[in-house]
Amino acid sequence: MSNFFFDRAYAARTADETRxxxxxxxxxxxTEAAAAGYATPVRCAAALARFSHASTVLDFGCGTGLSGAALKQAGFACIDGADLSPDMLARAADKQIYRSLTQLDSEPHISGGYDAIAAVDIIGSSAAPMAVFDRLLRALNRGGKLVFSLDDRALADPVSISGMNEWLDCGAARLLFVEYGDHLPELQVKANVYVIEKA
Ligand SMILES: C[S@@+](CC[C@H](N)C(=O)[O-])C[C@H]1O[C@@H](n2cnc3c(N)ncnc32)[C@H](O)[C@@H]1O
Structure with a gap:
């Protein structure tokens, strides 16, 4: 199976081009995500629910709200969404699952105070740079959990792994969970899902 947008999702882009x-x-x-068997939102939400009962979750890079819908289904009642793309956010708003939705600029300030943050299929070569990962961990409360995914393309990029290891190696964060599994099975793409706890 090939897909116009998925085929082009991995090109390097500025934030404005991504938007x-x-x-x-x-x-x-x-529709295209469903046709490709997009599995990562449900996998991430289930992984986060194993380690966190946070009252509020930030769904960073919420897109059209598929990740928010999975978080809700996994039991998280209060979800804030944020994304670069106003048209993606408009679709997320239609789903009526978010407490708030925020359109981000290219160098977003991420409000702190969250005990749980989800970054589902947004970090790495297909979307946001690893600098975003740093910002998310800084925004997380101590003891808070970050669930995120890295797909096969991101896993092949040493920058992704070394960016995460910088936090783990110095004890600033602890790896609670990692699992390799389906991402877009119809396109033969897999992904790691991680849960990290901020020290
Ligand atoms: C593949 S979609 C995933 C959306 C959603 N998390 C899901 O699982 O359906 C990636 C999303 O990340 C957003 N994105 C990419 N770079 C971003 C950045 N630097 N900051 C915030 N959002 C970003 C895109 O606009 C897009 O909506």
Whole structure:
């Protein structure tokens, strides 16, 4: 199976180019993700629920809200969403599952105070740079949990792994969970799902 948008999702982009690309994809994202068997939102939500009962979760890079829907299904009642793309956010708003939705600029300030943050299929070569990972961990409360995924392309990029290891190696964060499994099975792409606890 091949797909116009998924085939182009891995190109390097500036934040403005990412926003334009995601805006163009917003109307058809849910249908195409379903056709590709998009499994990572449910996997991430289940992994986070194993380690966190946070009252509020930040769904960073919420897109059209598939990750928020999975978080809700896993039992998280209060979810804030944030994304670069206004058209993706408009689709997320239609789902009526978020307490708040925020459109981010290219160098977003991420409000602190969260005990749980999800970054589902947004970090790495297909979307946000590892600098975003650093910002998310800084925004997390001590003891808070970050669930995120790295797909096969991101896993092949040493920057992704070394960015995570910088936090783990110095004890600033602890790896609670990692599992390799389906991401887009119809496109033969897999992903690691991680849960990290901020020290
Ligand atoms: C593949 S989609 C995943 C969306 C959602 N998490 C899901 O699982 O359905 C990636 C999303 O990340 C957003 N994104 C990419 N780079 C970003 C950044 N630097 N900051 C915030 N969002 C970003 C895109 O606009 C897009 O909506």
């Amino acid at each position: 334009a690309f995601r805006d163009a994809w917003a109307a058809t994202f849910d």
